[in-house]
Amino acid sequence: MMKAAIYRKFGGPEVVNIEEIPKPSPRNTDILVKVLATTVSIADHRVRCLDLPKGFWIFGPLALGVFAPRKKILGMDIAGIVQAVGKSVTKFKPGDEVIALTGANFGGHAEYVCLPENDPISLKPKNMNFEEAVTLVFGGVTALSFFNRFPIKSGDEVLVNGASGAVGTAVIQIANHFGAIVTGICSGGNAKFVSLLGAHHVIDYKREDFTKNGETYDVIVECVGNASFERVRDSIKPGGVLLLMITDLKGTLSAWLNSKKSGKRITASQDKPLAKDLVSYPPKLGR
Numbered sequence: 001m002m003k004a005a006i007y008r009k010f011g012g013p014e015v016v017n018i019e020e021i022p023k024p025s026p027r028n029t030d031i032l033v034k035v036l037a038t039t040v041s042i043a044d045h046r047v048r049c050l051d052l053p054k055g056f057w058i059f060g061p062l063a064l065g066v067f068a069p070r071k072k073i074l075g076m077d078i079a080g081i082v083q084a085v086g087k088s089v090t091k092f093k094p095g096d097e098v099i100a101l102t103g104a105n106f107g108g109h110a111e112y113v114c115l116p117e118n119d120p121i122s123l124k125p126k127n128m129n130f131e132e133a134v135t136l137v138f139g140g141v142t143a144l145s146f147f148n149r150f151p152i153k154s155g156d157e158v159l160v161n162g163a164s165g166a167v168g169t170a171v172i173q174i175a176n177h178f179g180a181i182v183t184g185i186c187s188g189g190n191a192k193f194v195s196l197l198g199a200h201h202v203i204d205y206k207r208e209d210f211t212k213n214g215e216t217y218d219v220i221v222e223c224v225g226n227a228s229f230e231r232v233r234d235s236i237k238p239g240g241v242l243l244l245m246i247t248d249l250k251g252t253l254s255a256w257l258n259s260k261k262s263g264k265r266i267t268a269s270q271d272k273p274l275a276k277d278l279v280s281y282p283p284k285l286g287r
């Protein structure tokens with residue numbers, strides 16, 4: 001048996017309880033990981049209480065469960081130690097220290113999780129402990145899954161809306177690594193943190209509206225849900241890119257048409273996360 005944080009109905013944090021359930025056992029191509037660290041991300045929150053962007057509440061329950069959650073254990077990422085492997089597993093062995101994205105399968109908020117060996121799983125960086133390493137996964141893989149489609153070039157001016165969050169902090173560091181000039185939008189309290197991560201300029205969204213200051217960017221990365229194309233179009237340089245990590249149904253459906261009409265590239269979809277996105281350092285963009 002194992003302990004897991006289980007939610008059996010949608011709602012606030014109070015719907016999550018620790019329960020004893022059977023420990024999973026790995027099938028042929030699975031690895032069984034003892035979880036030593038995980039995160040509670042915005043995705044856990046959104047799914048637990050069906051806090052979905054406008055329009056998606058129509059489809060959300062179909063995927064997540066109509067009357068009760070389909071998947072009862074949250075947790076999109078883990079860091080831990082491989083305990084056992086299925087007969088056909090070749091990439092990992094018991095004792096390996098790993099980080100992994102459980103992604104839409106969730107299941108990270110448990111003592112053990114089984115994962116197919118070909119999922120986004122990598123050996124844990126040796127210079128980080130489990131708690132540190134797990135913080136790379138959710139935001140880092142999300143950022144790379146967009147940048148793999150729209151690679152950042154040295155000298156690009158990149159604006160990150162929501163720069164202090166899990167995805168925004170990864171975006172700053174990756175963009176910085178590729179030589180971009182990064183502007184981070186966050187609260188004043190997080191300005192120093194965002195600068196330390198590598199943002200060259202920081203704007204406090206409570207003091208200044210970046211869409212009204214006359215500056216333009218090659219890439220705008222939207223990680224908040226308030227920077228629709230309609231709002232930020234004049235802040236994107238001709239031929240520039242808007243990466244919508246979060247948007248409503250209208251924003252998703254109109255991305256292609258708005259791109260055609262404006263000559264600016266807008267996307268709300270990303271590449272499938274791969275193990276490569278956790279392994280490579282320095283990151284190499286593209287597939």
Ligand SMILES: NC(=O)c1ccc[n+]([C@@H]2O[C@H](COP(=O)([O-])OP(=O)(O)OC[C@H]3O[C@@H](n4cnc5c(N)ncnc54)[C@H](OP(=O)(O)O)[C@@H]3O)[C@@H](O)[C@H]2O)c1
Nearest residue numbers: 042142162164165166167168186187190205223224245246
């Ligand atoms: N497409 C995908 O596959 C995918 C994957 C992961 C996440 N997402 C989505 O991407 C979004 C970001 O995820 P996350 O994990 O980074 O969330 P997060 O950790 O909650 O970060 C959100 C950040 O937004 C900032 N913020 C709040 N109000 C703001 C405003 N008015 N202007 C600018 N910044 C503001 C907050 O900064 P302060 O604390 O400084 O106010 C916070 O750090 C979420 O909506 C999430 O659902 C999508």
